[in-house]
Structure formats: structure tokens, C-alpha cells
Amino acid sequence: MKNFKYDIPTKVHFGKGKISVLGKEVSALGKSVLFVYGGSSIKKNGIYDQVMKQLDSMNVIELSGVEPNPKIESARKGAQLCRENNIDVVLAVGGGSVIDCSKLIAAAASYEGDAWDLVLDTSKIGNVLPIVSVLTLSATGSEMDGFAVISNMETNDKLGMGSYKLKPTVSILDPEYTYTVSAYQTAAGTADIMSHILESYFHKEDGAYIQDRFAESLLKTCIKYGIMAIEEPENYEARANLMWASSLAINGLISYGTDEGWTVHPMEHELSAYYDITHGVGLALLTPHWMEYVLSEDTVDKFVEYGVNVWNIDSSLEKYSIAKEAIEKTADYFRKMGIPMTLHEVGIGEENLEIMAENASKRGAKYGYVSLSKEDVLKIYKSAL
Amino acid sequence: MKNFKYDIPTKVHFGKGKISVLGKEVSALGKSVLFVYGGSSIKKNGIYDQVMKQLDSMNVIELSGVEPNPKIESARKGAQLCRENNIDVVLAVGGGSVIDCSKLIAAAASYEGDAWDLVLDTSKIGNVLPIVSVLTLSATGSEMDGFAVISNMETNDKLGMGSYKLKPTVSILDPEYTYTVSAYQTAAGTADIMSHILESYFHKEDGAYIQDRFAESLLKTCIKYGIMAIEEPENYEARANLMWASSLAINGLISYGTDEGWTVHPMEHELSAYYDITHGVGLALLTPHWMEYVLSEDTVDKFVEYGVNVWNIDSSLEKYSIAKEAIEKTADYFRKMGIPMTLHEVGIGEENLEIMAENASKRGAKYGYVSLSKEDVLKIYKSAL
Numbered sequence: 001m002k003n004f005k006y007d008i009p010t011k012v013h014f015g016k017g018k019i020s021v022l023g024k025e026v027s028a029l030g031k032s033v034l035f036v037y038g039g040s041s042i043k044k045n046g047i048y049d050q051v052m053k054q055l056d057s058m059n060v061i062e063l064s065g066v067e068p069n070p071k072i073e074s075a076r077k078g079a080q081l082c083r084e085n086n087i088d089v090v091l092a093v094g095g096g097s098v099i100d101c102s103k104l105i106a107a108a109a110s111y112e113g114d115a116w117d118l119v120l121d122t123s124k125i126g127n128v129l130p131i132v133s134v135l136t137l138s139a140t141g142s143e144m145d146g147f148a149v150i151s152n153m154e155t156n157d158k159l160g161m162g163s164y165k166l167k168p169t170v171s172i173l174d175p176e177y178t179y180t181v182s183a184y185q186t187a188a189g190t191a192d193i194m195s196h197i198l199e200s201y202f203h204k205e206d207g208a209y210i211q212d213r214f215a216e217s218l219l220k221t222c223i224k225y226g227i228m229a230i231e232e233p234e235n236y237e238a239r240a241n242l243m244w245a246s247s248l249a250i251n252g253l254i255s256y257g258t259d260e261g262w263t264v265h266p267m268e269h270e271l272s273a274y275y276d277i278t279h280g281v282g283l284a285l286l287t288p289h290w291m292e293y294v295l296s297e298d299t300v301d302k303f304v305e306y307g308v309n310v311w312n313i314d315s316s317l318e319k320y321s322i323a324k325e326a327i328e329k330t331a332d333y334f335r336k337m338g339i340p341m342t343l344h345e346v347g348i349g350e351e352n353l354e355i356m357a358e359n360a361s362k363r364g365a366k367y368g369y370v371s372l373s374k375e376d377v378l379k380i381y382k383s384a385l
Numbered sequence: 386m387k388n389f390k391y392d393i394p395t396k397v398h399f400g401k402g403k404i405s406v407l408g409k410e411v412s413a414l415g416k417s418v419l420f421v422y423g424g425s426s427i428k429k430n431g432i433y434d435q436v437m438k439q440l441d442s443m444n445v446i447e448l449s450g451v452e453p454n455p456k457i458e459s460a461r462k463g464a465q466l467c468r469e470n471n472i473d474v475v476l477a478v479g480g481g482s483v484i485d486c487s488k489l490i491a492a493a494a495s496y497e498g499d500a501w502d503l504v505l506d507t508s509k510i511g512n513v514l515p516i517v518s519v520l521t522l523s524a525t526g527s528e529m530d531g532f533a534v535i536s537n538m539e540t541n542d543k544l545g546m547g548s549y550k551l552k553p554t555v556s557i558l559d560p561e562y563t564y565t566v567s568a569y570q571t572a573a574g575t576a577d578i579m580s581h582i583l584e585s586y587f588h589k590e591d592g593a594y595i596q597d598r599f600a601e602s603l604l605k606t607c608i609k610y611g612i613m614a615i616e617e618p619e620n621y622e623a624r625a626n627l628m629w630a631s632s633l634a635i636n637g638l639i640s641y642g643t644d645e646g647w648t649v650h651p652m653e654h655e656l657s658a659y660y661d662i663t664h665g666v667g668l669a670l671l672t673p674h675w676m677e678y679v680l681s682e683d684t685v686d687k688f689v690e691y692g693v694n695v696w697n698i699d700s701s702l703e704k705y706s707i708a709k710e711a712i713e714k715t716a717d718y719f720r721k722m723g724i725p726m727t728l729h730e731v732g733i734g735e736e737n738l739e740i741m742a743e744n745a746s747k748r749g750a751k752y753g754y755v756s757l758s759k760e761d762v763l764k765i766y767k768s769a770l
Contacts, residue, residue: 001560001625003400008393014642015388175386207622210606210629217598224594237592240386244595244642253638257399257629 001208004256007164010144014173014244016236019047022134023054025170029130030088032059034081036102037093038066045180047136051093061085063105066094069272069279070101072152075115078105082129092133092168095189096140096279099133100148103166106131119150119161128165134172137181138242139189139280141196141250143171151273158273159363160265173247175239183230187337188280190226190242194219195283196249199262202294202302202369208258215254216309221245223310226337264290266364267377270356277346284339285346288331289384294370295323303327343385353381386593389641392549395529399558399629401621404432407519408439410555414515415473417444419466421487422478423451430565432521436478446470448490451479454657454664455486457537460500463490467514477518477553480574481525481664484518485533488551491516504535504546513550519557522566523627524574524665526581526635528556536658543658544748545650558632560624568615572722573665575611575627579604580649580668581634587679587687587754588643600639601694606630608695611722649675651749652762655741662731669724670731673716674769679755680708688712728770738766 013021026033033055042048052060063078081087082105090109092102106129108115118124133143142148146166151158181189201215221241228238248254267290268282295303300319307313307326315322335341343349357378365372372380398406411418418440427433437445446466451459466472467490475494477487491514493500503509518528527533531551536543566574586600606626613623633639652675653667680688685704692698692711700707716726725731742762750757757765 001400001622001629003403006397006399012391014391015386018388207625209609209622209626210602210633213602213605214599217595217602220598221595237386237594240592240642241594244386248595257625 001257002205002259006252006256008144008167008251008253010168010251011170012144012173012247013170016174016176018172018174019050019054019134022051022132022172023057026055026089026091026132027058029132029169032061032085032087033089033091034061034063034078034085034087034105035091035093036063036066036078036098036105038064038095038098041180042093042136047093047134047177051091051134059085061087066098066101068097069149069151069158069276070097072116072119072150074101075104075108075150078102079108079111079115082109087129090129090131092131093136095135095137096142099131099135099142099168100140100150102131102133103142103148104150104161107163107166116152119159122161122163125163125165131166131168132170133168134177135243136177137185137189138178138239138246139192141193141246143168143173144247144251147250149269153276156273158269160269171247173243175236175243178239178243179234181233183233183338185278186229186233187226187339188278188284189246190222190229190280190337191284191334191339192280193242193246193249194222195264195280195287197222197254198287199265200255200258200260201306202299203258203260204369205257205259211254211256211258212305218245218249218254219310223333226333230337261368263294263365263368263370263372266368267360267380269363270360271343271348274352274356275346275348277348281339281346284334285341285343286380286384287334288327289380291327291330293376293380293383295327296370299370343381350385353378357381386642387590387644391637391641393529393552393636393638395553395636396555397529397558397632398555401559401561403557403559404435404439404519407436407517407557408442411440411474411476411517412443414517414554417446417470417472418474418476419446419448419463419470419472419490420476420478421448421451421463421483421490423449423480423483426565427478427521432478432519432562436476436519444470446472451483451486453482454534454536454543454661455482457501457504457535459486460489460493460535463487464493464496464500467494472514475514475516477516478521480520480522481527484516484520484527484553485525485535487516487518488527488533489535489546492548492551501537504544507546507548510548510550516551516553517555517557518553519562520628521562522570522574523563523624523631524577526578526631528553528558529632529636532635534654538661541658543654545654556632558628560621560628563624563628564619566618568618568723570663571614571618572611572719572724573663573669574631575607575614575665575722576669576719576724577665578627578631578634579607580665580672582607582639583672584647584650585634585640585643585645586691587684588645589754590643593643596639596641596643597690603630603634603639604695608718611718615722646753648750648753648755648757651753652745652765654748655745656728656733659737659741660731660733662733666724666731669719670726670728671765671769672719673712674765676712676715678761678765678768680712681755684755728766735770738763742766
């Protein structure tokens with residue numbers, strides 16, 4: 001096990017009706033709130049009204065219209081609203097996109113230059129306003145981590161940024177708030193959670209036994225409940241386990257002490273930077289191809305562990321058989337959830353593969369579990385066409 | 386899954402050489418430190434010198450001699466030292482007993498009455514000095530939770546107390562610091578960790594799937610590494626996994642969302658209140674008898690889950706066979722670690738069983754996973770003779 005520093009300051013209120021603590025938590029942090037959200041869905045399902053009721057004694061400024069794969073323009077607008085209105089707290093109500101955008105807003109509010117500077121260089125982050133989130137989609141884990149991913153469509157950049165300062169102060173996780181999430185978004189969200197776990201789980205550090213068993217526990221959670229939530233959208237147990245898995249998958253718990261090297265995320269970020277596809281879908285369709293590509297004498301034992309412990313494959317089988325079956329089962333599960341599993345199906349052709357492969361390699365895949373050059377990434381993209 | 390509030394503020398520095406951050410962490414909290422420890426072992430193994438080197442620019446007052454099953458007198462003495470010396474931070478260097486005692490010291494320092502009042506009624510806890518711990522024994526998990534257990538030998542009371550305010554601010558966990566822990570104490574510590582996990586794991590809340598899989602992960606960790614650490618005291622991987630398991634077993638992670646009802650702990654506290662035996666040993670020897678006693682049509686499914694997922698017992702066997710084999714394997718494992726598994730072996734006879742059973746029931750066992758009356762506890766004690 002590697003040395004690590006465990007530091008997860010986010011307080012989580014989890015369960016039915018937990019919106020009831022929002023007013024108290026937000027007012028403890030200040031008087032003026034920037035209420036950030038996406039489209040009209042929170043108005044339709046009543047969450048907007050519940051939030052506003054909690055904030056009735058506060059000065060509330062709204063920023064709506066934050067898009068999936070949140071754009072730098074939204075963050076710029078939010079930061080300006082913070083400055084103009086002396087905002088004390090940024091309240092994100094939505095999924096990972098809204099929370100990610102809110103994180104950059106909270107950091108950019110007190111930054112004199114352009115918000116994009118902070119994405120490019122997190123060392124420029126100074127004071128960050130406290131961030132409170134109310135989660136409506138189980139997927140990115142942004143509600144309990146210090147990461148944000150922001151897109152700049154002018155430059156076709158979709159970049160991740162990470163800082164301790166970006167961790168939310170408080171997050172409210174009510175599984176019932178995800179009852180109205182569509183089957184497609186539930187599938188994509190579950191795939192996103194699974195990808196986060198897999199990126200941590202496939203590491204080369206021996207002896208991080210607890211972390212590995214925890215990662216397997218979370219993967220089994222997604223496998224058990226992903227399909228269940230799709231088939232029974234109002235199954236509380238399924239929604240609750242997926243929601244808590246989304247936070248624990250990426251808050252550090254399963255990666256502390258390992259030497260994780262994320263690979264599929266940088267490959268996917270290029271897809272959604274160029275084509276604005278759903279992040280979880282991009283991750284799901286690339287994952288089996290990435291697995292096949294990196295399977296080798298060096299990595300096969302990890303795949304065996306994955307196959308036996310997560311997919312219950314007979315451990316007495318030959319090791320490559322186990323590995324390949326595990327990869328197949330992974331792809332089958334994504335397919336069963338209804339995720340399109342080829343690039344063509346999501347409208348991506350060969351036109352940008354070269355430049356995307358180059359970016360993906362230098363922006364992370366080069367430092368992954370198995371280091372991937374531009375050529376490696378290109379082969380993976382092509383196998384996924 | 387039940388509603389819960391997740392709030393684990395303790396920052397953990399985990400790994401080899403992490404004592405190097407102690408000076409910085411402590412000095413961020415104040416200038417005057419009460420340095421609390423037990424016997425002379427930290428002087429023999431060099432930890433005392435390493436700690437003092439980190440504190441060289443600070444005003445350090447020492448309180449040594451804190452005993453296993455820490456006594457109220459030590460806490461009183463510590464609280465007085467805090468008042469006399471305007472202490473800002475309480476630094477606990479040791480195992481759970483030292484940390485527990487330090488927690489009460491930190492709370493009693495600003496309390497005008499007797500420290501024992503706070504054990505009896507935690508609502509009287511006001512300001513608590515920040516607590517920093519350096520762990521030297523993997524067992525109680527006190528380094529990352531808000532609990533303390535204090536003994537009053539005059540009244541034969543050994544009572545637990547819990548408050549959010551008692552959670553350490555910072556804990557330093559260096560697995561190498563446990564290399565010199567004896568085989569016996571390693572076994573007792575591992576049994577203590579396993580008991581914490583089992584107390585959480587045996588609950589009646591359906592649908593806390595993540596928590597159950599995490600609990601099983603931690604149990605498997607103890608089973609894999611307990612014996613290994615006994616046989617190879619300087620096996621870093623074993624010591625590291627046990628140390629991290631000790632914190633995660635009781636910091637809330639596996640109990641949030643469940644309806645845990647601890648039973649074996651209140652039964653054991655009476656044993657060590659009357660006979661001052663090693664806590665982990667008392668837990669280990671009672672556990673299989675408790676399991677046998679509460680096994681019934683109501684609970685058998687949980688025992689099956691335990692047997693199959695933790696002990697890899699064939700799931701196609703008849704359910705009571707699985708349950709009984711799981712209980713046997715639990716007892717065998719404790720025995721294999723060298724733990725005395727009868728009350729007689731640790732010097733306990735029938736003389737106080739009645740009064741101990743009465744106390745155990747009213748102080749917790751009545752509210753346990755299966756509610757236990759005085760008569761129930763008495764039967765369990767007798768079966769353990």
C-alpha cells in the first residue's frame with residue numbers, strides 16, 4: 001500500500017427528504033446564494049420549488065441553463081454574477097455538469113482573470129466560495145470530490161481540473177430525486193460510476209487489498225442495481241445504492257494507497273470535446289476495447305482478479321479465458337443497459353481520430369495503467385468504430 | 386438503506402515516515418501540547434524521540450502511564466494538566482486506550498466538574514481541545530471515531546461515550562509503528578477490529594448493499610492479514626491493511642445507512658470492568674457464543690450471507706449448515722491467532738456473572754441486533770465458561 005493522505009471534508013446528508021436541511025446548511029455559510037441549475041427538469045419534478053422554499057430568507061440569484069459537458073461560458077457568467085451580487089455560497093442543484101460548473105464558478109468568483117485560466121492551471125486558484133450541492137443524477141461523483149471537467153468548444157478542449165479547494169462543503173443526496181432520470185441517463189450514469197471504479201481498480205500497486213475489495217464491492221453494486229433502476233425507476237434500494245456508489249467511487253476511498261493511472265477518461269474526453277456526446281456512453285463504449293488492448297502477460301492477473309471477484313467467473317479456468325470472459329461480460333452489461341457500443345452509433349466517424357488520439361495520449365492516457373501512445377489510442381478508437 | 390449523515394472530519398496521514406508531518410499539524414493547532422502516552426514501549430522503539438523532535442519548538446507537557454482499559458484517574462490528571470498549563474492540543478501517542486483517555490482529557494479540560502460526569506452524560510461536553518493521534522496499535526479505531534471507553538474500577542464501571550466533538554482532528558498512521566506489537570496484542574487487536582465490523586454487519590436493514598459488501602471486505606482483510614502479521618511481524622502489507630481496517634471498521638463508513646445494534650461490546654465491557662482483561666480477547670471469546678445464541682429463523686439468512694461471502698462456504702449447502710460452519714470458522718480463526726477462548730482461561734469464574742449480565746443487558750445488549758435480556762446474557766456467559 002502506498003502512503004496517502006485521507007482528507008474528505010464534504011458532509012453528506014443522505015436519504016429521503018434530506019432537502020429539509022438545505023436552508024440551515026446554506027444559511028450557515030452566508031446570506032447570498034448563487035443557485036445554479038440546468039434545464040427545466042427541476043421545475044417539472046418539484047425540486048426547484050423545494051429548494052426555493054429552503055432559501056426563502058436568503059438573497060438568491062439564479063443561473064440556469066448549465067449544459068451537459070458544461071461550457072466555459074456558463075462558468076464565466078456565473079463568476080460574474082457572484083461578483084456583481086456579493087455571493088457567499090454557490091448552490092449546485094443537478095448532476096455532475098451543474099456541480100462541475102459551480103465549482104469553477106466558486107473558484108473564478110474571486111479571480112481577476114478569465115475562468116479558463118484556472119482550468120489550465122489550478123495553482124492560480126485562490127479563495128473559493130463554499131459549494132453546496134443537491135444531487136439529481138448518480139454518475140460523476142462530483143458531489144464529494146475536488147474535480148471538475150469543463151469544455152471549451154471554440155478550442156475543442158474538454159479538460160479536467162482538480163483541487164482540494166473544489167470539494168463541496170455539504171452535499172444532499174436524496175435517491176428519490178433520481179426517480180425521474182431516464183433509462184438512458186441511468187445507464188450512462190451507472191457506466192460513468194463503473195468507469196471511475198475501474199480506472200482506480202486497474203492499478204499496479206500490490207497490497208492495496210482493502211481498496212481492491214472496496215472497488216469490487218462498488219462494481220458489484222453497479223452491476224446489481226444499474227439494470228434494476230432502469231427496469232424499476234422508483235426502486236429506492238436501487239437508486240440509493242447507485243447514488244452512494246457514485247460518491248464513494250471517486251471521493252478517494254478506493255484510490256488512496258494505490259497508484260491509479262486513469263486512461264479511459266482522457267480518451268473519452270476527446271470524444272465529448274469534439275462531438276458533445278454523453279460522457280458515460282463514451283466511457284462505456286471505449287472500456288471493453290481499452291481492456292482488450294491492455295490485456296497482456298503483465299496485466300492478466302489483475303483481469304483474473306476482476307473476473308473472479310466481480311463477475312464470479314470460475315477461478316479454475318485458464319487465466320486468459322477468465323480475462324476475456326470478464327471483458328465480454330463488461331461489454332454485455334453495458335449493452336444490456338441499452339448503451340450504444342460503437343462510435344458510429346453515436347455519430348463519430350474517422351474524421352478526427354488522429355487529433356483526438358494525440359490529445360488523449362498527452363492529456364492522460366500516456367500516464368495510464370498501461371501507458372498509451374497516440375498510436376495506441378488510435379488503434380483503440382478504430383476498434384471501437 | 387436508512388437515511389444518514391456522513392461526517393468524518395479526521396484527516397489521516399497514512400504510511401511510512403508520516404511522523405514527519407506531526408510538527409506542522411500540531412503547531413497549526415496551538416503552542417502548548419499535552420503529550421499523552423502509556424508505558425515505556427514508545428521510548429524503547431524510538432517513537433518517543435521521533436515525536437519529541439517534531440515538537441521541539443513547542444511547549445510540551447507529558448502525561449505518561451495511561452493504562453490499558455484507561456482509568457478515570459488518568460483522565461482527571463490529564464485535564465488538570467491542561468488547565469494548569471493552558472494546553473492547546475492533546476496529542477495521543479499509543480493505541481486505543483491512550484487515544485480514548487486523551488479524548489476525555491480534551492473534553493474535561495474546559496469542564497468545571499468531574500471528568501466522570503462527561504462519561505455519564507455526553508450532553509455536558511462543551512469545548513473540546515483539538516486531538517491529534519499517532520497510532521501504535523491497530524485495534525479500536527479510536528483514531529478516526531468519536532468514541533471513548535473509560536473505566537472506573539471503584540464502581541466496576543466500564544462505559545462507552547460518543548460525541549462528534551471527540552473525533553480527532555488529525556491522525557498519523559504508520560504501519561511500521563506496529564512492527565513491535567506482540568503476537569498476543571496483534572491477535573487481540575485484530576479480534577477487536579473484527580468485532581467492530583461484525584457489530585455493524587449483523588443488522589436488520591435490507592438494502593444497505595454497499596455497507597454489507599464493505600464490511601465483508603474488511604472482515605476478509607482481517608482474516609487474511611491477522612495471522613500473517615502474527616507470523617511475520619514486519620510484513621508491511623499485513624500491518625498496513627490491518628491498520629487501515631481498524632480505522633474504516635468504526636469511522637461510520639460501514640454503519641451509515643444501517644440500523645446497527647451492538648451486542649458483544651456491552652457484554653465484553655463488563656468482563657473488563659470486573660477483571661481488567663484485554664478487550665479484544667474478551668470480544669473474541671464471546672463472539673462465537675453470541676452468534677450461536679442469536680442464530681434463529683429470523684437471523685439465519687444473515688449468517689448465510691456471512692458464511693458464503695466472508696468464509697467462502699459453498700452456497701448450495703443447507704442454510705443452518707452454512708451458518709454453523711461460519712460460526713465455527715470464526716471461533717477457529719480466533720483460536721488459530723492464539724486467543725484464549727474460554728472465560729476460565731482468562732481468570733473469570735461464575736462469581737460475578739449475574740451482576741455483569743444485568744449491566745450488559747441494560748447498557749446495550751438489550752438494544753442489540755437481537756435484544757438480549759439479563760437471562761440471555763447470562764446464558765451466553767455460561768456457555769463461554
